[in-house]
Amino acid sequence: MDIIRFLKNWTLPVSMAAGTILYLIFAYTPVLEHAANFFDPIFDFIFPLFMFLILFVTFCKVDFKKMRPVKWHLWVGMFQVIFSLILVGIILAFGLKGNKLILVESMLTCIIGPCAVAAAVVTEKLGGNLTSMTTYTFISNFITAMLVPVCFPLINPDLSMSFIQSFLLILYKVCIILVVPMILAYIVKHYMRHFHQQIISVKDLSFYLWGASLSIVTGTTVKHICHSDATVGFLLLIAVLGLILCIIQFACGKGIGAYYGSTIDAGQALGQKNTAFAIWIAYTYLNPLSSVGPGCYILWQNIINSIELWDKRRKDEKK
Incomplete structure (x- = not known):
């Protein structure tokens, strides 16, 4: 029982x-x-499936009638847009190349990346507003789908895809992962009520699905780092910058949310990123080494999530 309790309390660090x-x-x-060569493509296929299932289970708990933008959505979204454009401006203004360009690109992917699909899961565990978080997940992904096709061709003019092709490709991936599970959840909730009750009756199902998927994405990140040709010092610099950005985004999100009584929601919305998506766009559009930035961000954001969940349990036990 002690082992089961430990795994439940520390799911995220155990998964990593x-x-x-x-x-x-x-x-x-x-x-x-x-065996490693055999399982590698299988894990590449399973990870998006886990994302799909996590969202489906999460959406089954959402009251769709209450999904509407609120004020903190605007300010958190503006942070994502403004700071992404600032970093792009720095790259263009100073003509950055080599390692300096990779450093800024790694920072850019950590900011321009959308809100994580699992942010709603963690927000619910922390006692936040699931519906408000889910609404912002859509807004954030749409912002990313607009920013990436605009910004990345400016950084890397050798891209073979046009603006429309880039925009539609990213939008397609977002729709598969985000919109389809929402539509299925709506159908199940309103037309398959018995199945819907079975899904929502399993406590913390989406959270444990996220834990399983976190193991896969952590292993993938370690793979990228191990196969990198960069020096240890440069990789550590990228990792430290990722930590600083993670702390700043969580802190700014909580600061914005404090004005609207949504500290938990806004903090998770800005701080918890879809790092798997960020790694993909780094590999697709930028120097592949810049993917180490969001790869390390996975570690930092989940350490912060684990601390937040521990603090929530501690407070609940006192009550």
Whole structure:
């Protein structure tokens, strides 16, 4: 029972540790090389499926009639837009190249990336407003879908895709991961009530699905770092910048939310990023090494989430 309680209380760090250890075992054990090659494409397929299921389960709990923008959505969205444009402006104004360009690109991916699909899951666990968070998830993904096709061709003019092609590609990926599970959840909630009750009766189902997916994305991040040609010092610099950005975004989000009585919601909305999506856009549009930024951001944001969840449990126990 103590082990089960420990796993429930520390799901996120346990998931990250499991993903790291399993990757290192399979990557550096010669006997397991064929098994590693076999499972690699399987995990690439499973991860988006986990994202889909997490959102589907989360949307099953949402009151769709109450989904509407609120004031803090505007200010958090403006932060994402303004700071993304500032970083793009710095790259263009100073003509950054080499490692300096990679550093700023890694920062850009951590800011321009949309709100994580799991942010609503963590927000619900922390006692925040699930419906308000879900609404902002849509807004944030739409902002990203507009910013990336505009900003990234300016940074990398050698891109083969046109503005319309880039915009539609990103919008398509967002719709598959975000819109389709919402439509299915709406259908299940209103027309398959018995199935809907079975889903929502499983406590914290979406949270544990997120824990499983976190193991996969952590293992993928470790893989990118291990196969990088950069020096350890440069990788550590990217990691530190990711930590600083993570703290700033969580703090600014909570500061914005404090004015509207939505500290938890706004903090998670701005601080918790869809790092898997950010890694994808870094590999697709920028220097692949810049993906280490959002890769490290996974670690920092989930450490902060784990601390927040621990603090929530501590306060609940006192009550």
